[in-house]
Amino acid sequence: MRFLVLLPCFLAGCLAQKPHPCSSPPLLSGALAITTQNEKLWSYAKYLYDAIGQRFRIMELGTYENKSFNYDALLLYKEVTKAMTYKLFFFFFWGGGSSGPGQGLLVNSWVGDLPDKSGKYMTTVTEFGCIPVSSDYQTKEYGWLVTSFFNNVIGIEDPGKLTPPDFCQDAELNADSEEEPVDFFSVFLKKH
Template sequence: MKIFVALACLLAGCLAQRPHPCGKCERGRFKLTQFSFLQSTQNEKLWVYAKYLYDALGQRMRLFEFGNLDNQTFTYDFLLLYKEHVMYEINHHNRTCKKIPLKVDFQPLGISKDASLLGQVIVGSSSGPGQGLLVNTWIGDLPNKEGKYMSTVTEFGCIPVSVA
């Protein structure tokens, strides 16, 4: 009987540690955030530096990418203003700016409360403390849209790793 009680307590403790979805940005996360990364292919024919500025309260994003493909340099710079339903394509080389209608709704970063946990993994090494990154992958339905999303975020801080 004591073993049964001990196993029941262990099971309850394990279930209580299940990750919970981190909230949408309106509840405090990702109000103003900057993401940047550098990526290259294995043969180094393509490399890209990207910087994304995200403003949840103002519902705007700035996407900047600079890279090289087969010794040809390229630059992309977009300013997306969702409240005004407009996107600006900025060409720094020509010093021009093209105004384009923005026909999509703003999608705030975060994991919805009805999302389902797909899995939890450690990216990197788990052999020592602080050597790996604990991430959770969530799936859920897109709000007001037909379709689903899959998002991987860090367990601590709810920082996006990938979104699909």
């Protein structure tokens, strides 16, 4: 009988939660591991994220179809002129225990369909600090692409690593390109 009384209270509490955007730390660095459901791709990477300058760098090594690769990409989001839209819904949960201070981790997960309806994604960040925990991205070719973040540190030890090299200074962005802007997930889906 208690269950029947507590269940509506629990559901009402969950449904009363309103999604709220969070802001990541302005500078963040760390590492991540990526695996795919069909085991074609595995990688380990270090990343640098600069929200102020809208830059993201990933330095990756791994295997793709049993062949080793190294990959280094610098994404300059200030240069992207096309909007990326995603429809989202939101939920939150505790990881670990919630009965004592410091025994658990409150996280928010955002789930949605990709704009072209080719799959789904889910990203999870900490409630306090908006630090990435994981991102899951569904693809036709690989199944689920799972990214787990760890060793996250607020700040960047060497901000110079987010500056394009000298040989890129004369490069121009083709604003008329029909290609979609590169987002976080598509970096990992390029054939290595």
